Amino acid sequence: MYTQSLDQAPVGTDTNNAIDIHQDAAKQAAFDAVIDADGKIEAQDWMPAAYRKTLVRQISQHAHSEVVGMLPEGNWISRAPSLKRKAILLAKVQDEAGHGLYLYSAAETLGTGRDELLDALHSGRAKYSSIFNYPTLSWADVGVIGWLVDGAAIMNQVPLCRCSYGPYARAMIRVCKEESFHQRQGFDALLAMMQGTEAQRAMVQESVNRWWWPVLMMFGPPDADSPNSAQGMRWGIKRISNDDLRQKFIDATVAQAETLGVTLPDPDLTWNEATGHYDFGTINWQEFQDVLAGKGPCNTERLATRVKAHQDGQWVRDAAAAYARKQAAKQQRQAA
Numbered sequence: 001m002y003t004q005s006l007d008q009a010p011v012g013t014d015t016n017n018a019i020d021i022h023q024d025a026a027k028q029a030a031f032d033a034v035i036d037a038d039g040k041i042e043a044q045d046w047m048p049a050a051y052r053k054t055l056v057r058q059i060s061q062h063a064h065s066e067v068v069g070m071l072p073e074g075n076w077i078s079r080a081p082s083l084k085r086k087a088i089l090l091a092k093v094q095d096e097a098g099h100g101l102y103l104y105s106a107a108e109t110l111g112t113g114r115d116e117l118l119d120a121l122h123s124g125r126a127k128y129s130s131i132f133n134y135p136t137l138s139w140a141d142v143g144v145i146g147w148l149v150d151g152a153a154i155m156n157q158v159p160l161c162r163c164s165y166g167p168y169a170r171a172m173i174r175v176c177k178e179e180s181f182h183q184r185q186g187f188d189a190l191l192a193m194m195q196g197t198e199a200q201r202a203m204v205q206e207s208v209n210r211w212w213w214p215v216l217m218m219f220g221p222p223d224a225d226s227p228n229s230a231q232g233m234r235w236g237i238k239r240i241s242n243d244d245l246r247q248k249f250i251d252a253t254v255a256q257a258e259t260l261g262v263t264l265p266d267p268d269l270t271w272n273e274a275t276g277h278y279d280f281g282t283i284n285w286q287e288f289q290d291v292l293a294g295k296g297p298c299n300t301e302r303l304a305t306r307v308k309a310h311q312d313g314q315w316v317r318d319a320a321a322a323y324a325r326k327q328a329a330k331q332q333r334q335a336a
């Protein structure tokens, strides 16, 4: 159900296995030539099984992140401080749903159905971004998610617009445009609070203190501990390494923090004239591993909410399927 996999035989069928096993040299050479020329691989093109698998892993994790990412901010829709902020937040959360849909569609072009992808998420087999396992405790968290989480997402995702897999690269173009709006709205909400009362400024600072380090973890483990990076870069899926993106993000964010008037909670954050970058403190990678292992503050809650939403939507899927059957029968009758 729902698959958009064009004319692909699903991964794991005899046809694909035969191709994978024999690794047809001519097809591999043609694939390598496209990658070396910085070209695009499209859904119908032959691709190595490992390239397909890596893309399904990354794109589906990305899709899951967008969908689970609606939850922390969604918690604040009913408590937004004004009609304007509520309308903006509603639009942003809807955008994230849209991103999830484009990305599931991009993953489906690789021959994996949406039911399978969702099942992996709901059963806890698939990952989604570590950042969405942290709670949103105050209204300032909504602004900080926009400024820092979406800011980190843009830094990571702009290079993905040049990803070697066409459907993913094209999906990312629109996603990045919308993420830019998200980042600006977050910064704008925080700026308004920083120009408000002492209590509002304290709320923003407290929120920045909680989110800063988990945001830096969004870029993934250090390059030396990143098992997928080398191959991902070779295939033109990843364009910039985890550490380089993290550094670019920090370099760009320090000035923004100064404009806002907040302090980034890192005493080691200092400008290094020699490298032309900011030095920063040590990231707690144990915390990152714990969150990935399901032991973050909100892992259980996020997954349970997601599963419930899926179950509650069963009647919509049933109705859509019944309608599609009815339409098909009607068309058959008319054709007869």
Ligand code: BYC
Pocket: 057, 058, 061, 062, 063, 065, 066, 067, 069, 070, 096, 127, 128, 129, 130, 131, 149, 150, 153, 156, 157, 217, 218, 219, 220, 221, 225, 226, 227, 228, 229, 232, 238, 242, 292
């Ligand atoms: N959280 O070898 P590595 C958004 C996993 S949505 C969880 O470096 P790779 C937004 C990684 O998957 C943001 N897991 O992997 C939405 C791998 O595990 P597996 C999501 C992480 O793939 C709503 C293992 O660690 N963005 O912005 O080369 C509202 C080793 O890592 C994380 C994307 O998904 C993490 N943070 O690089 C607001 C972008 N980091 O799969 C905002 C697309 C690493 O081997 N994805 N892992 O079991 C990517 O660019 C890459 O997949 C990553 C990781 C940079 C995330």
